[in-house]
Amino acid sequence: MKKLTVFMMAFLILAGCSQGNQAEEKKQEPKQEDVTLKVASLIPPMTEILDEIKPQLAEEGVKLETVVLSDNVQPNTALAAKEVDANFFQHVPYMEEFNRKNNAELVSITPVYFANYGLYSKKFKSAEELPEGATVAIANDVSNIDRSLSLLAQHDVIKLKEKKDVYYTQKDIEENPKNLQFKEVDLLMLARAYDDTDAVLMTPAYAAPLGLTPKSDALLTEGTENDFAISLVAREDNKDSEAIQKLSKAINSPEVRKFLKEKYDETAIPAFK
Structure with missing residues (x-):
């Protein structure tokens, strides 16, 4: 009986030590830091859409930073130079012309809305x-x-x-x-x-x-039967990154559709399903 008692006490001590070690290991595990995404844009509603999705991305560990630029050339040159991670201001034909002229590798991630020309x-x-x-x-x-x-x-x-x-x-x-x-x-x-x-x-x-x-x-x-949807654009080297994919999902979310419907119903037609 005494031997059994000693054995049980030893088992409990070992178990306690093991749990303590596991707890200590958890404490020592480094906390995963948020990823910062810099997205270049120009004017509303693009900038407002980015503001709309910031809280959603923050919950997923992505800190969205909007970089507002002053002309329609800078967002692409900044993206190509890796000064920003993505941009949101243009349609695909405009992006393709920039690529041709600058030997760049910008890629469309997802269409967002048709700006009714x-x-x-x-x-x-x-x-x-x-x-x-x-x-x-x-x-x-x-x-x-x-x-x-x-x-x-x-x-x-x-x-x-x-x-x-x-x-x-x-x-x-x-x-x-x-x-x-x-x-x-x-x-x-x-x-x-x-x-x-x-x-x-x-x-x-x-x-x-x-x-x-x-x-x-x-x-x-103009309507919507065309290739001119305002799109989220990134680079070939970062298009598949987890942060860019989270941004893509957020910018095509029901919340963005609702925002466009409520505030820009006459001017911006969602280009995503």
Whole structure:
């Protein structure tokens, strides 16, 4: 009986020591640090969407830092130079043109929303009212020249030749019944062109500061059957990282869909299911 008692006491002591060691080992295990993701962007609603998903990502160990830049070139140059981890401001054709010009390896992670592109005029109430020789402002980068001309062709304002290159240019205009004159300006100057030209083609982000929305004010709109969804973009070398994939999931979440529906229903159409 005494031997059994001694044995039980020894067993309990050993068990206690083992549990104590395990507890000590747990205490000594280093706490996994949060990962910081820097995402370059420009203007609302992109910046607001990033703010919307910060709490969700924080719960998953990802600290999201939005880097707001001042033009539509810096977000890609910063991403290519690894100064940021991703960007959120552009459509895929714009990204592809940057890659071609800069031998870069930026990749689209996921589409987020369609910025409903439209034709606006301060002087005329319909596209039919545009006079002979009217001046129409369009963005001067090749992807948005293509986009602008395609929208006008979609509505039979002009007719384009069969596409033989990556992008349409003004040289591809086959028929131009009103002899419209296209003025190519920097993307960030489109809002100013609204005052200086007969009409301007632009996204809701640049129309909004003028108090304009696609559904209420645009003479023509683009819709969603196109490749121009505003997308989350990263690099080939980090596209599969856990943090980027968490960001991708968060930016395509029901919360973002609800946010767009409640705040940007007229201007931003979710591009994800």
